[in-house]
Amino acid sequence: MSRIYQYGIVILVVLPVAVVVLIRALSADRFDHNARKLAGSSFNHSNIIAWHKLDSVAEDYLIVDLDDRGELEEKHPEARVVRLPAESVLEKPGRDILRTHGKQLLLYSSEPAVSAKVWMLLSQMGYSNLYILSDEADPEGMKHKFRPDTLQTGTAM
Amino acid sequence: MNTRQTISVILLLLGGLLAFMPLSGRYSLHEKPGHLLSEVLEESTGFTVDQVARFVSTGDSTVQLVDLRLSEEFAKFNIPGSVNLPYDEFLEKDLTPYLSQPGKKSILYSNGDTDAGYALVLARGLGYKNCYMMQGGLNSWFETVMNSEFTGEKISAKENALFESRMKARRLFNEVNSMPDSLKQKYIASKRFDPRKLDGGCE
Numbered sequence: 001m002s003r004i005y006q007y008g009i010v011i012l013v014v015l016p017v018a019v020v021v022l023i024r025a026l027s028a029d030r031f032d033h034n035a036r037k038l039a040g041s042s043f044n045h046s047n048i049i050a051w052h053k054l055d056s057v058a059e060d061y062l063i064v065d066l067d068d069r070g071e072l073e074e075k076h077p078e079a080r081v082v083r084l085p086a087e088s089v090l091e092k093p094g095r096d097i098l099r100t101h102g103k104q105l106l107l108y109s110s111e112p113a114v115s116a117k118v119w120m121l122l123s124q125m126g127y128s129n130l131y132i133l134s135d136e137a138d139p140e141g142m143k144h145k146f147r148p149d150t151l152q153t154g155t156a157m
Numbered sequence: 158m159n160t161r162q163t164i165s166v167i168l169l170l171l172g173g174l175l176a177f178m179p180l181s182g183r184y185s186l187h188e189k190p191g192h193l194l195s196e197v198l199e200e201s202t203g204f205t206v207d208q209v210a211r212f213v214s215t216g217d218s219t220v221q222l223v224d225l226r227l228s229e230e231f232a233k234f235n236i237p238g239s240v241n242l243p244y245d246e247f248l249e250k251d252l253t254p255y256l257s258q259p260g261k262k263s264i265l266y267s268n269g270d271t272d273a274g275y276a277l278v279l280a281r282g283l284g285y286k287n288c289y290m291m292q293g294g295l296n297s298w299f300e301t302v303m304n305s306e307f308t309g310e311k312i313s314a315k316e317n318a319l320f321e322s323r324m325k326a327r328r329l330f331n332e333v334n335s336m337p338d339s340l341k342q343k344y345i346a347s348k349r350f351d352p353r354k355l356d357g358g359c360e
Binding site: 018042141 | 165186193198233245248273275279299300331335
C-alpha cells in the first residue's frame with residue numbers, strides 16, 4: 001500500500017512536469033533557436049524573387065497576398081494567389097495555408113516593409129520554402145547618385 | 158535520504174528546469190510571435206523621411222540613426238549622425254551599443270525598406286524595444302529631401318516649415334558627406350545639442 005502511495009506521489013509530480021515539457025517543445029507558437037541560420041537567405045537576398053522572374057520559378061508556387069485588397073488578382077489574373085492579410089498570418093486559416101502547402105510560398109505586399117517583416121517573422125518560427133515576391137528586381141538597390149561637393153572647404157566647422 | 162530518493166529529486170529538478178526555463182538562446186527571438194507581429198506592423202514603428210530630416214536638422218540627441226548598409230556604401234555617404242551596423246553582421250555583434258543607448262530611439266535604415274524591415278523584426282524580437290525604421294530608406298531620403306523642390310506660387314506656413322527642414326537636412330547631408338572622413342565625425346559631435354543643457358537658460 002505504501003509502495004502504491006509512493007508511486008502515486010511520483011506520478012502526480014512527474015506527469016505534470018512531463019506534460020509541460022512536451023507542450024513547450026511541440027508548441028508551434030514560438031520561435032526556433034538559431035536566428036542567424038533561419039535569417040540566412042535574407043543576408044544575400046536569395047529569398048527575393050522579382051515578378052519578371054516568376055516564370056523561371058518552379059511551377060509549384062502560391063502567392064500569398066498580404067494586402068488583402070484584391071488588386072493583385074485583378075492585375076495578374078493568371079497567377080495563383082491566396083489572400084491572407086499580414087495581421088492574420090498567424091491565425092488558424094493562415095497557419096493551415098503555411099503548414100500544409102508543399103509548394104513555394106511567395107509573400108507579396110505593395111509595401112516591401114510588410115513582406116520583409118512577415119517573411120522574417122515566419123522564417124524565425126521555422127517555416128521554410130518562403131520567398132518574397134518583389135515588384136522590383138533589386139529592392140535594396142540605390143537608385144540615386146550622390147556627388148560630393150568637392151568645392152566645400154572646412155567652413156562647416 | 159537514500160540513493161533512489163536523491164536520484165528522484167535530481168531528476169525532478171532537471172524536469173522542472175526543462176519545463177520552465179526559457180527556450181531561447183542568445184540569438185533566438187524571445188517574444189511571442191503573435192505579439193511581435195502586431196508590434197512590427199504598427200505604423201508607430203516607422204518614422205517618415207521628413208521626421209528623420211527634422212531630427213537631423215535639429216541635431217536631436219534622443220535619436221540614433223543606424224545605417225544597415227555595407228561599410229563601403231556607408232563610407233561613400235550616409236545620413237549625418239549615423240552609425241554603421243551592416244545588416245549581414247546583425248546577428249554576429251553585440252547589438253546593445255547600437256540599439257539600446259539609454260534615452261535614445263534607434264532608427265534603422267537601408268537603401269529600401271527590405272533590410273530595415275528584417276532588422277526591425279530581429280531587433281524587437283531580441284528585446285530591443287526602442288527600435289524603429291525610416292520608411293522608404295535612403296531612396297526615399299533622396300527623393301524627398303535631396304531632390305525636393307517647391308514649384309507652387311504660394312506656400313503655407315506648414316509647407317514652408319517642411320521645406321525649411323528639408324533644406325537644412327539637405328545642406329547638412331551635402332556638407333558632411335563632402336568632407337574628408339577625418340573631419341566628418343568631429344563635425345557631428347560639435348553640432349549635436351543636448352536638450353538637457355537648455356534647462357535653466359543660457360550658460
